Amino acid sequence: MMKGNVLEIRDLHVEFGPKDRAIQVLNGVSFDIPQGGAVGLVGESGSGKSVTSLATMRLIPSPPGRVTKGTITFNGTDLLALPLGKMPDIRGRDIAMIFQEPMSSLNPVMKIGDQIGEAIMLHENIDRRARRAKVIEMLKLVGIPNPEGRLDSYPHQFSGGMRQRVMIAMALLCRPKLLIADEPTTALDVTIQAQVLELMKDIRARLGTAILLISHDLGVVADLCDSVVVMYAGHVVEIGATEEIFDTPRHPYTRGLLASIPRLHGGEERLFQIPGSVPVPGTIKKGCPFYSRCGMRIDRCRTEMPPMFDFDGSQRAACWVTAAEAHAHVKEPAQ
Amino acid sequence: MSFAEQRPILTDEPDIPATPIAADTRLFDNIRHVIFGRISTIVASLAILLLILVALFADFIAPYDPLAQSILNVNKAPSWEHLLGTDGFGRDVLSRIIYGARNSLIFGLISPTLAALIGTTLGVVAGYFGGIVDRVVSRLIDLLLAFPELLLAIIIAAALGGGFWNIIAVLTIAYVPGFARVARAQTLAVKQEPYVEAAVAVGVRVPTIIRRHVVPNISAPIVVLMTLWVASAIRLEASLSFLGIGTQPPAPSWGNIIRDGLNNLFGTPWPIVGAGVAITCVVLAFNIIGDAIRDVLDPETA
Numbered sequence: 001m002m003k004g005n006v007l008e009i010r011d012l013h014v015e016f017g018p019k020d021r022a023i024q025v026l027n028g029v030s031f032d033i034p035q036g037g038a039v040g041l042v043g044e045s046g047s048g049k050s051v052t053s054l055a056t057m058r059l060i061p062s063p064p065g066r067v068t069k070g071t072i073t074f075n076g077t078d079l080l081a082l083p084l085g086k087m088p089d090i091r092g093r094d095i096a097m098i099f100q101e102p103m104s105s106l107n108p109v110m111k112i113g114d115q116i117g118e119a120i121m122l123h124e125n126i127d128r129r130a131r132r133a134k135v136i137e138m139l140k141l142v143g144i145p146n147p148e149g150r151l152d153s154y155p156h157q158f159s160g161g162m163r164q165r166v167m168i169a170m171a172l173l174c175r176p177k178l179l180i181a182d183e184p185t186t187a188l189d190v191t192i193q194a195q196v197l198e199l200m201k202d203i204r205a206r207l208g209t210a211i212l213l214i215s216h217d218l219g220v221v222a223d224l225c226d227s228v229v230v231m232y233a234g235h236v237v238e239i240g241a242t243e244e245i246f247d248t249p250r251h252p253y254t255r256g257l258l259a260s261i262p263r264l265h266g267g268e269e270r271l272f273q274i275p276g277s278v279p280v281p282g283t284i285k286k287g288c289p290f291y292s293r294c295g296m297r298i299d300r301c302r303t304e305m306p307p308m309f310d311f312d313g314s315q316r317a318a319c320w321v322t323a324a325e326a327h328a329h330v331k332e333p334a335q
Numbered sequence: 336m337s338f339a340e341q342r343p344i345l346t347d348e349p350d351i352p353a354t355p356i357a358a359d360t361r362l363f364d365n366i367r368h369v370i371f372g373r374i375s376t377i378v379a380s381l382a383i384l385l386l387i388l389v390a391l392f393a394d395f396i397a398p399y400d401p402l403a404q405s406i407l408n409v410n411k412a413p414s415w416e417h418l419l420g421t422d423g424f425g426r427d428v429l430s431r432i433i434y435g436a437r438n439s440l441i442f443g444l445i446s447p448t449l450a451a452l453i454g455t456t457l458g459v460v461a462g463y464f465g466g467i468v469d470r471v472v473s474r475l476i477d478l479l480l481a482f483p484e485l486l487l488a489i490i491i492a493a494a495l496g497g498g499f500w501n502i503i504a505v506l507t508i509a510y511v512p513g514f515a516r517v518a519r520a521q522t523l524a525v526k527q528e529p530y531v532e533a534a535v536a537v538g539v540r541v542p543t544i545i546r547r548h549v550v551p552n553i554s555a556p557i558v559v560l561m562t563l564w565v566a567s568a569i570r571l572e573a574s575l576s577f578l579g580i581g582t583q584p585p586a587p588s589w590g591n592i593i594r595d596g597l598n599n600l601f602g603t604p605w606p607i608v609g610a611g612v613a614i615t616c617v618v619l620a621f622n623i624i625g626d627a628i629r630d631v632l633d634p635e636t637a
Contacts, residue, residue: 107551
């Protein structure tokens with residue numbers, strides 16, 4: 001095990017549906033999150049980003065879903081080996097999660113203060129006054145004006161951006177070592193997005209919380225993350241430091257994603273678009289999952305799934321063509 | 336390191352005074368507005384208030400002992416001595432109706448409350464856990480719902496016999512499936528809400544999630560159902576007593592006042608008229624109030 005990783009996911013397989021005709025949703029996802037690091041998980045809808053995060057929290061609804069293979073190691077403990085009854089102790093205290101929809105992620109009939117305080121009440125044994133003080137501190141930290149006066153408000157009295165801040169406050173209250181943010185800015189307007197991102201950066205710098213940011217917005221990822229994991233159809237297709245991936249994308253899918261971002265100084269030609277859409281999970285039995293949409297495909301891609309080739313620096317990608325071009329090789333997996 | 340010493344992030348107005356924002360009082364304002372906004376609801380609440388007062392102070396209000404028979408005063412028409420006359424045993428009809436109010440109110444309040452408790456528990460458990468629990472509870476509910484409530488009540492009452500707790504049990508069982516079904520459906524909807532998922536994600540355990548995140552969010556339709564079924568329970572108790580399997584004579588109940596009166600219809604119609612009017616008014620009043628509360632709490636189904 002490498003030193004200093006807060007989370008290591010190895011060869012994670014998840015399938016949904018009845019056992020005899022199960023659909024593979026994750027096919028061997030592996031990546032690490034270093035202590036205090038920020039990793040972006042990107043990919044189109046349906047690529048398996050959210051399932052990866054849910055698997056980490058062991059929140060995959062079962063049935064129909066289940067993890068069939070792989071390990072998720074958090075600070076040295078294999079989460080998948082823990083009895084499910086132990087997970088509530090880890091959720092919220094060690095790993096916290098914020099969700100896409102701040103508008104509906106708060107219980108409408110519970111006061112903000114009580115709702116945030118719930119997390120401390122579960123994980124720390126402190127009295128009401130101390131709890132209240134901690135909640136106020138946290139609300140101050142996430143930039144809610146007049147936090148003392150806001151404790152007894154109900155969620156409907158908050159705007160979307162404020163609710164997302166409340167969610168972040170709730171997630172950070174017990175100082176988790178890892179914060180999983182599942183598209184935290186998608187439902188917010190652009191100025192609020194920027195504020196929430198600033199907030200997350202600040203919190204990371206100040207509390208040393210590692211962040212796993214799930215997003216399909218590459219701009220957001222570039223802004224916040226040190227490294228990027230690109231997922232496609234349940235596979236990790238490219239991993240690397242953020243600058244490497246943005247400067248020299250090695251997988252044709254990553255190239256396509258980057259090419260489809262509108263440029264500020266771009267011309268007026270039509271925006272690039274990857275043809276087709278993400279294959280329905282379970283329809284690809286062999287070969288590269290990106291084969292049908294790839295502009296660089298060769299015959300080998302149809303029959304053989306490329307391994308993760310090591311390129312320069314920390315970058316790794318699963319593509320026969322670009323690996324051959326760059327003379328990249330498969331290194332023995334670092335143990 | 337304490338957060339308090341640190342600068343707040345992104346707060347443009349650091350000097351906002353810490354004044355508490357007023358608690359939300361709109362719900363009570365709304366209820367008051369709806370109840371006192373229409374003549375019908377005002378009258379209905381007065382009627383219910385009157386019923387409660389009469390039931391509470393029956394001992395002081397009733398002019399005679401409701402059980403005292405008198406062979407000299409059989410089948411009297413209304414007079415100043417007996418405002419609603421006397422029945423075939425010479426008992427004062429008004430006094431019997433006054434004591435009957437107490438009887439009706441007790442059954443009308445206790446059984447819907449018990450049914451709500453039991454039914455909601457069953458429904459929430461079935462809805463939240465699903466699977467085999469859900470299937471067993473749901474089929475049980477379907478089974479009970481297949482019978483009209485009066486028929487169900489008659490069957491159970493016939494099996495159990497009369498008596499205070501038996502009647503409570505009968506009425507409660509008759510109303511449990513309705514509550515269970517509503518609670519289950521609402522729980523299924525609430526369970527999908529992101530705030531439940533968020534609560535799981537911060538490590539809240541299932542019993543707490545149910546108590547704090549599910550039940551409060553399904554309470555509105557349950558409360559509405561409860562108020563509407565107070566009227567229904569009063570009517571059902573009267574029906575059972577009328578059929579002779581509810582409150583047992585000589586104890587006064589509006590149902591068995593009518594039953595006694597029916598046997599003696601050509602002697603005097605006043606027991607039937609009095610108890611009939613009382614049942615009609617009370618049921619109507621509770622229904623009107625129940626509708627009004629539904630308008631406030633559960634506007635979608637109103």
